[in-house]
Amino acid sequence: MxxxxxxxxxxxxxxxxxxxxxxxxxxxxRRSPVLLVAPPGTAARGAGALVRNVAVRSASTSSSPIVSAIPGITEKYKSLCDRLKEINQLSGAVAILGWDEQTMMPPGAASSRGQQKAALAAIIHEKQTDENLASLIQELQEGKHLNCEFARANCRDAKRDYDLESSKSKEMAKLEAELEADCFNTWVTARKENDWKAMEPKLKKMFDLKREIAKATRPDLPTYDGALDAFERGxxxxxxxxxxxxxxxxxxxxxxxxxxxxxxxxxxxxxxxxxxxxxxxxxxxxxxxxxxxxxxxxxxxxxxxxxxxxxxxxxxxxxxxxxxxxxxxxxxxxxxxxxxxxxxxxxxxxxxxxxxxxxxxxxxxxxxxxxxxxxxxxxxxxxxxxxxxxxxxxxxxxxxxxxxxxxxxxxxxxxxxxxxxxxxxxxxxxxxxxxxxxxxxxxxxxxxxxxxxxxxxxxxxxxxxxxxxxxxxxxxxxxxxxxxxxxxxxxxxxxxxxxxxxxxxxxxxxxxxxxxxxxxxxxxxxxxxxxxxxxxxxxxxxxxxxxxxxxxxxxxxxxxxxxxxxxxxxxx
Amino acid sequence: MxxxxxxxxxxxxxxxxxxxxxxxxxxxxRRSPVLLVAPPGTAARGAGALVRNVAVRSASTSSSPIVSAIPGITEKYKSLCDRLKEINQLSGAVAILGWDEQTMMPPGAASSRGQQKAALAAIIHEKQTDENLASLIQELQEGKHLNCEFARANCRDAKRDYDLESSKSKEMAKLEAELEADCFNTWVTARKENDWKAMEPKLKKMFDLKREIAKATRPDLPTYDGALDAFERGxxxxxxxxxxxxxxxxxxxxxxxxxxxxxxxxxxxxxxxxxxxxxxxxxxxxxxxxxxxxxxxxxxxxxxxxxxxxxxxxxxxxxxxxxxxxxxxxxxxxxxxxxxxxxxxxxxxxxxxxxxxxxxxxxxxxxxxxxxxxxxxxxxxxxxxxxxxxxxxxxxxxxxxxxxxxxxxxxxxxxxxxxxxxxxxxxxxxxxxxxxxxxxxxxxxxxxxxxxxxxxxxxxxxxxxxxxxxxxxxxxxxxxxxxxxxxxxxxxxxxxxxxxxxxxxxxxxxxxxxxxxxxxxxxxxxxxxxxxxxxxxxxxxxxxxxxxxxxxxxxxxxxxxxxxxxxxxxxx
Structure with missing residues (x-):
């Protein structure tokens, strides 16, 4: 075609x-419901205020040291960053395994690769929902005492990621991974054979589960918005x-x-x-x-x-x-x-x-x-x-x-x-x-x-x-x-x-x-x-x-x- | 040439x-000092006994379920296996990252790859020295109540691996990784420039550290044997x-x-x-x-x-x-x-x-x-x-x-x-x-x-x-x-x-x-x-x-x- x-x-x-x-x-x-985030000390404002306000933020990043006048906050922020970096580095390893799977991996390795990825996913989930991470996030209060807007954005998104990850139960995440694999495999064959009847029940299960997940992870949003927000914040x-x-x-x-x-x-x-x-x-x-x-x-x-x-x-x-x-x-x-x-x-x-x-x-x-x-x-x-x-x-x-x-x-x-x-x-x-x-x-x-x-x-x-x-x-x-x-x-x-x-x-x-x-x-x-x-x-x-x-x-x-x-x- | x-x-x-x-x-x-391991209930024997004894072990693996008459042991063995498998699956991920590094990775990714591997290495070390793992190993007593020689060998090597890994301090392991990278980089240049004087102090440090590690990890062996045993058990x-x-x-x-x-x-x-x-x-x-x-x-x-x-x-x-x-x-x-x-x-x-x-x-x-x-x-x-x-x-x-x-x-x-x-x-x-x-x-x-x-x-x-x-x-x-x-x-x-x-x-x-x-x-x-x-x-x-x-x-x-x-x- x-x-x-x-x-x-x-x-x-x-x-x-x-x-x-x-x-x-x-x-x-992992991103949670997002509207426009007000800078510390201001109330939420309309788009007009935003235009004035955000327009002055330069796109270039600052390389001055990130500090806070409140004792201990700088160190806490550093600890938070160490944890976030570790999670991202592990995710980077998963990304390389994923690329390899699509381009290099011999077909016979599918099952062992699946196990490697599952082992890593479990560890990443553990790190993402670690209560020490939660305490740091809470103590940092969205970074409001930090002198750098990039640092504050890190704190903001760390909180969102944590809230989302911890609101999804382990069973839900497991079921999701399994259903995604099952549904994908069904689709490959069903599409080839033009067999909608084979697809229908699996797809129904998928929408049922995703509805449940959207409600659990973003309870304040309409159900579809909960799903949409995963891709298009705000x-x-x-x-x-x-x-x-x-x-x-x-x-x-x-x-x-x-x-x-x-x-x-x-x-x-x-x-x-x-x-x-x-x-x-x-x-x-x-x-x-x-x-x-x-x-x-x-x-x-x-x-x-x-x-x-x-x-x-x-x-x-x-x-x-x-x-x-x-x-x-x-x-x-x-x-x-x-x-x-x-x-x-x-x-x-x-x-x-x-x-x-x-x-x-x-x-x-x-x-x-x-x-x-x-x-x-x-x-x-x-x-x-x-x-x-x-x-x-x-x-x-x-x-x-x-x-x-x-x-x-x-x-x-x-x-x-x-x-x-x-x-x-x-x-x-x-x-x-x-x-x-x-x-x-x-x-x-x-x-x-x-x-x-x-x-x-x-x-x-x-x-x-x-x-x-x-x-x-x-x-x-x-x-x-x-x-x-x-x-x-x-x-x-x-x-x-x-x-x-x-x-x-x-x-x-x-x-x-x-x-x-x-x-x-x-x-x-x-x-x-x-x-x-x-x-x-x-x-x-x-x-x-x-x-x-x-x-x-x-x-x-x-x-x-x-x-x-x-x-x-x-x-x- | x-x-x-x-x-x-x-x-x-x-x-x-x-x-x-x-x-x-x-x-x-991670293998510890190995001589000939006697099957449970027998004393150590000479090579003659071994010939008679081990020769009857068939090379084919058994697929009958691994069980024990002692209550709880079968479950403990299963838990041990789950932990060992996880460690091995994570190590498998590292192996693929290593292969990629040698064959596919763009040169600019060296530093981020190093960080991914370090993050994984730290987690693997943590899992290898986990005290819950140690308890399981201890409770299983080298698998002596299990009905399968492969299961017993797993218990035996799990113990060795644990003993070795936990006898090396975190600082020692870190120093080792750093020195290996540093020494390798020095060697690449020194060999190209035929500059032994550049190599000598690094190599001296390497032997000093490896001597220390051999003593710490295999204290019962002569120092060189401690190093040798890492490659050639027994x-x-x-x-x-x-x-x-x-x-x-x-x-x-x-x-x-x-x-x-x-x-x-x-x-x-x-x-x-x-x-x-x-x-x-x-x-x-x-x-x-x-x-x-x-x-x-x-x-x-x-x-x-x-x-x-x-x-x-x-x-x-x-x-x-x-x-x-x-x-x-x-x-x-x-x-x-x-x-x-x-x-x-x-x-x-x-x-x-x-x-x-x-x-x-x-x-x-x-x-x-x-x-x-x-x-x-x-x-x-x-x-x-x-x-x-x-x-x-x-x-x-x-x-x-x-x-x-x-x-x-x-x-x-x-x-x-x-x-x-x-x-x-x-x-x-x-x-x-x-x-x-x-x-x-x-x-x-x-x-x-x-x-x-x-x-x-x-x-x-x-x-x-x-x-x-x-x-x-x-x-x-x-x-x-x-x-x-x-x-x-x-x-x-x-x-x-x-x-x-x-x-x-x-x-x-x-x-x-x-x-x-x-x-x-x-x-x-x-x-x-x-x-x-x-x-x-x-x-x-x-x-x-x-x-x-x-x-x-x-x-x-x-x-x-x-x-x-x-x-x-x-x-x-």
């Missing part, structure tokens, strides 16, 4: 495949509802206009030719290095399901998939993963192994991969730089112009499969899933009705008939590995990417002319400073967006970008 | 590179003295005879040709699979310093080095590592993750690699099988006969470097190192005198003048990573290999005609059953040798083998 004109999206791209089984998900899943579903409904209202007519317009016809050199996969890989590595991926702190490998894994910032491992017919998938996929990797490589060394150095949310992580994939790779300036490189590696394309390549990677066509969707129809796939998982978690829809609702909605929103459950309700891995509440992050990330990129264009002189010359350093450095180094300093993506761009998430910016781009591309 | 006629030996072959930094060494280093240096002095007496005149005789001249097709390294790798993998390496439970990779690592029995990872001029190094190296790997893959699944499933000693491990390298690869029957394969991959060798290949891989030539030494002169390199490390540990020689003694001994025993300390006293990594007491295992392994192989010839009908047809299964299965599956059931290599061959270690067998083989090869 993969065709050239559909820019690539991974099964679960980025850190997520590893995350589901290993660490990032664990880290993210984003209540009420807000998401309004964002998505506005988006849908504007997007559906645009998609209609675009699909009725006369599209660009991709030349045969770009779609009817075998692109040598070795040359594709060489080309992708050349471009990834140009963009700024640091190979001395990372690796490139090939895998069936591309992902970025490893341990940021010093050991970030990208995998890509290459197919001979679809060079754009390999290149777009590489650049997407490089976007994730730059975030991980750009994490603060000063706060290494501490919560504040982690990525802020799944949506923010996606914003970094999508900024490079959509704003850069699918933008026109990039092709001034990249066209000669394509010609060099694939001389038969020598007559294809930058304009043609730009159009080729931006072809719109509504389809069945989310991972193959273009930039314009992608959010419609997300909204379908969001509405379904929300209703399922809120118990207003039963798992048994899923296929029917799915197929009706696909017809209504995308005009597509679903021929089988395998290509319908069973196409995605997410729910089957317990990643309920994950889907919105894709579209939130796409929206944030536009806002970050717009701001970058304002702040970096001649950004797009730099990109057209292959000068990616200024954009990378800007993102490093504004987003990567900042990590989890802010308590929510909105707070980060305000600090970097001056305003919170805004679906309007996203629609404006799409309108402008596709009006031009399709001469609307 | 590597030339065709010198069969390959790795810098530190086999599990040892990983072991030094990770697990096998840790496992082995082998006092007094016994080694007599074995080595007999060996030297017989070996020196044989080496003289052989080197004065007219040797075989290796044809230019085998030494003046570039052997494509990709084809070498393909050929080696074909032969490794023929021998019985199970690729579904292991991997093949290329690395500068070949080793076998991973986690036995389900994840055993071989690395090999190929050089275009020396095809024999690649093939011999592969087969050597396959020998180690077969031991690891052959470990008992029934007792997985328990001490009894571990390799018995470094010498026994080497006996398995050397049996395949020297008895098989350097034996004449193998070349009936392998010659057509060499011709297939390297058609320019089509006129070279099996006899010529056999002679080519058995060329004797005294030289400077241990890792390049042939089968005949290798033990002389070992004895030199054994005498030196023993004197250093016993404080009868000072580190400052090392180069002088080294050079004099090389002249005397091998007739070789040492041109530089880099190719003399600084050539080996062992002492610099704290592996003092390790060297004897190489020659003990070579001796055991001969005894095991002689017995295999008796017990397996037409073994050598099978080998000449490439039927390696019977030999592999026999070793699986007699050695690999048995693991650490016996308390010493001598006990294992008696069980398998009917007699303990016997330098005479080794000399007989060498005499016969080289008399024929050199027409003495």
């Amino acid at each position: 993969a065709t050239l004109q559909r820019p690539p999206r991974r099964l679960i791209p980025g850190f997520v495949i590893l995350a589901v089984s290993t660490m990032l998900l664990v880290q993210l899943a 984003m209540p579903s009420s807000k998401l509802d309004s964002i998505f409904s506005q988006l849908k209202k504007d997007l559906v007519p645009l998609v209609k206009e675009v699909t009725s317009a006369k599209g660009y016809k991709i030349p045969p050199e770009l779609k009817d030719h075998d692109f040598d996969v070795k040359k594709q890989a060489e080309m992708c590595i050349e471009i990834a290095k140009d963009i700024g991926f640091d190979i001395s702190r990372g690796r490139f490998d090939v895998s069936a399901h591309p992902f970025t894994g490893g341990v940021g910032p010093s050991d970030v491992r990208i995998t890509t998939r290459y197919s001979p017919k679809n060079w754009a998938e390999g290149l777009g996929g590489t650049i997407h993963e490089v976007g994730h990797a730059l975030y991980e490589q750009g994490r603060s060394m000063e706060h290494q192994d501490l919560p504040v150095s982690r990525a802020l949310s799944m949506g923010v992580h996606e914003s970094q991969s999508l900024l490079w994939e959509r704003m850069v790779f699918q933008g026109r300036p990039f092709w001034d730089y990249a066209t000669p490189i394509i010609h060099k590696y694939f001389p038969h394309t020598k007559d294809i112009t930058a304009d043609e390549l730009y159009k080729a990677v931006n072809h719109v066509q509504p389809g069945l499969i989310r991972t193959e969707a273009d930039e314009l129809t992608y959010p419609l796939h997300i909204m379908l899933r969001y509405n379904l998982e929300k209703s399922l978690m809120e118990d207003s829809v039963d798992v048994s009705c899923l296929p029917k609702i799915w197929n009706e909605d696909m017809k209504r929103s995308l005009g597509v008939s679903v021929p089988s459950d395998a290509d319908g309700v069973m196409q995605d891995v997410h729910w089957n590995v317990g990643a309920i509440g994950y889907f919105p992050s894709y579209t939130l990330g796409a929206m944030m990417a536009v806002q970050f990129y717009n701001e970058a264009k304002k702040q970096i002189p001649d950004l797009e002319s730099k990109i057209s010359k292959g000068e990616f350093g200024p954009l990378k450095d800007w993102l490093n400073q504004k987003v990567h180094q900042v990590g989890s300093l802010y308590a929510s993506p909105d707070e980060l967006l305000i600090a970097v761009t001056g305003k919170p998430l805004d679906a309007g910016c996203f629609m404006e970008y799409l309108q402008e781009k596709y009006s031009k591309l399709y001469s609307l | 590597a030339t065709l006629q010198r069969p390959p030996r790795r810098l530190i072959p086999g599990f040892v590179i990983l072991a030094v930094s990770t697990m096998l060494l840790v496992q082995l280093a 082998m006092p240096s007094s016994k080694l003295d007599s074995i080595f002095s007999q060996l030297k007496k017989d070996l020196v005149p044989l080496v003289k005879e052989v080197t004065s005789a007219k040797g075989y001249k290796i044809p230019p097709e085998l030494k003046d040709h570039d052997f494509d390294v990709k084809k070498q790798a393909e050929m080696c993998i074909e032969i490794a699979k023929d021998i019985g390496f199970d690729i579904s439970r292991g991997r093949f990779d290329v690395s500068a310093h070949p080793f076998t690592g991973g986690v036995g029995p389900s994840d055993v990872r071989i690395t090999t080095r190929y050089s275009p001029k020396n095809w024999a190094e690649g093939l011999g190296g592969t087969i050597h590592e396959v020998g180690h790997a077969l031991y690891e893959q052959g470990r008992s699944m029934e007792h997985q993750d328990l001490p009894v499933s571990r390799a018995l000693s470094m010498g026994v491990h080497e006996s398995q690699s050397l049996l395949w390298e020297r008895m098989v690869f350097q034996g004449r029957p193998f070349w009936d099988y392998a010659t057509p394969i060499i011709h297939k991959y390297f058609p320019h060798t089509k006129d070279i006969t099996a006899d010529e290949l056999y002679k080519a891989v058995n060329h004797v030539q005294p030289g400077l470097i241990r890792t390049e030494a042939d089968e005949l002169t290798y033990p002389l390199h070992i004895m030199l190192r054994y005498n030196l490390e023993k004197s250093l540990m016993e404080d009868s020689v000072d580190v400052s005198c090392l180069p002088k003694i080294w050079n004099e001994d090389m002249k005397r025993s091998l007739g070789v003048s040492v041109p530089s300390d880099a190719d003399g006293v600084m050539q080996d990594v062992h002492w610099n990573v704290g592996a003092i007491g390790y060297f004897p295992s190489y020659t003990l392994g070579a001796m055991m290999a001969v005894q095991f192989y002689n017995e295999a010839k008796k017990q397996i009908p037409d073994l050598e005609s099978k080998i000449s047809k490439g039927e390696f299964g019977p030999l592999k299965d026999w070793l699986n059953q007699k050695v690999h599956q048995v693991g650490s059931l016996y308390a010493s290599p001598d006990e294992l040798l008696i069980a398998v061959t009917g007699k303990p270690l016997d330098a005479g067998c080794f000399m007989e083998y060498l005499q016969e083989k080289y008399s024929k090869l050199y027409s003495l």
Whole structure:
């Protein structure tokens, strides 16, 4: 089904495949309900106060010693950091085992690897729920006596992590791990055999358990919000509802206009030719290095399901998939993963192994991969730089112009499969899933009705008939590995990417002319400073967006970008 | 320096590179002083009684449930096993991190990997010295009320491991890890720059510390024996003295005879040709699979310093080095590592993750690699099988006969470097190192005198003048990573290999005609059953040798083998 004109999206791209089984998900899943955190001594304020207040926080980290005027607090903070670092280092070991499992491990080692990971998981859980850790967290009182905002953010997130981890019973965690493995295995076969009936009871169990976990770990939130918060801190579903409904209202007519317009016809050199996969890989590595991926702190490998894994910032491992017919998938996929990797490589060394150095949310992580994939790779300036490189590696394309390549990677066509969707129809796939998982978690829809609702909605929103459950309700891995509440992050990330990129264009002189010359350093450095180094300093993506761009998430910016781009591309 | 006629030996072959930094060494280093362990209810007996007694123990493991007539003991044993398994699973994680470090890890990750490993090491040490573990071990009384000899061996080795681990202070262990890293780094530069003066003070510190550790962990043994016991349980240096002095007496005149005789001249097709390294790798993998390496439970990779690592029995990872001029190094190296790997893959699944499933000693491990390298690869029957394969991959060798290949891989030539030494002169390199490390540990020689003694001994025993300390006293990594007491295992392994192989010839009908047809299964299965599956059931290599061959270690067998083989090869 993969065709050239559909820019690539991974099964679960980025850190997520590893995350589901290993660490990032664990880290993210431990975040508790988040609204805007007020600095010590102030009352909670509205967004206006926040704009004034957080905007003055510089993105650069401070290297002055962290101290407190209250006796003993500095030492207690140091003890807390030692414990948090240890937990993170053990989690790093799990991440490497996870990468190895996906790329290197012989099949016969599955069971022993499972046992190694289980042994480590038990120890990590023990350390995370240690009562000495709890005492330190309590005594530090969210770090209010510490002179450093990064230190305070560490205390804040240490508390959240502890609260979440300790609110989930050992039995619950065990059941969760078992069900995730069981459900995933069932899904692999059921999808292959288009057997919804085999999937249904397992998926029902999964939603039942996740409902229970959401209630136990985030009792103050509506049930679905409890699941969502694991991936997207500070984003209540009420807000998401309004964002998505506005988006849908504007997007559906645009998609209609675009699909009725006369599209660009991709030349045969770009779609009817075998692109040598070795040359594709060489080309992708050349471009990834140009963009700024640091190979001395990372690796490139090939895998069936591309992902970025490893341990940021010093050991970030990208995998890509290459197919001979679809060079754009390999290149777009590489650049997407490089976007994730730059975030991980750009994490603060000063706060290494501490919560504040982690990525802020799944949506923010996606914003970094999508900024490079959509704003850069699918933008026109990039092709001034990249066209000669394509010609060099694939001389038969020598007559294809930058304009043609730009159009080729931006072809719109509504389809069945989310991972193959273009930039314009992608959010419609997300909204379908969001509405379904929300209703399922809120118990207003039963798992048994899923296929029917799915197929009706696909017809209504995308005009597509679903021929089988395998290509319908069973196409995605997410729910089957317990990643309920994950889907919105894709579209939130796409929206944030536009806002970050717009701001970058304002702040970096001649950004797009730099990109057209292959000068990616200024954009990378800007993102490093504004987003990567900042990590989890802010308590929510909105707070980060305000600090970097001056305003919170805004679906309007996203629609404006799409309108402008596709009006031009399709001469609307 | 590597030339065709010198069969390959790795810098530190086999599990040892990983072991030094990770697990096998840790496992082995934890064994306490071992003589022959009497079964419960009997007094210690002499070798004669042992022969009668242990010979009846079958090598096959029992799968009947492990129980005890004493109430509570079965449950306590199960608890003990759970704890031991957890420790081993965590150690398995460390082993994979170690393999990754040697083969995959980007250079920039060295520091974060160090921290991950240190965090894990601390937890493993904590678990190993846990007082609940100590209570269980004590209550089980070496398993004397259990109905299974494998269970009793687990209890026995659990006690040894605990005694050793808990007798080393935390500070000592920390200092040891730091000094090993520091000394290794100094050695890398000092050897490159031929700078003994830089090495000397570090090495002095290393011997001082290892002396202290040997005294603390094995207070009942002479100091050097304490170090030796970490690698070769049940082998006092007094016994080694007599074995080595007999060996030297017989070996020196044989080496003289052989080197004065007219040797075989290796044809230019085998030494003046570039052997494509990709084809070498393909050929080696074909032969490794023929021998019985199970690729579904292991991997093949290329690395500068070949080793076998991973986690036995389900994840055993071989690395090999190929050089275009020396095809024999690649093939011999592969087969050597396959020998180690077969031991690891052959470990008992029934007792997985328990001490009894571990390799018995470094010498026994080497006996398995050397049996395949020297008895098989350097034996004449193998070349009936392998010659057509060499011709297939390297058609320019089509006129070279099996006899010529056999002679080519058995060329004797005294030289400077241990890792390049042939089968005949290798033990002389070992004895030199054994005498030196023993004197250093016993404080009868000072580190400052090392180069002088080294050079004099090389002249005397091998007739070789040492041109530089880099190719003399600084050539080996062992002492610099704290592996003092390790060297004897190489020659003990070579001796055991001969005894095991002689017995295999008796017990397996037409073994050598099978080998000449490439039927390696019977030999592999026999070793699986007699050695690999048995693991650490016996308390010493001598006990294992008696069980398998009917007699303990016997330098005479080794000399007989060498005499016969080289008399024929050199027409003495």
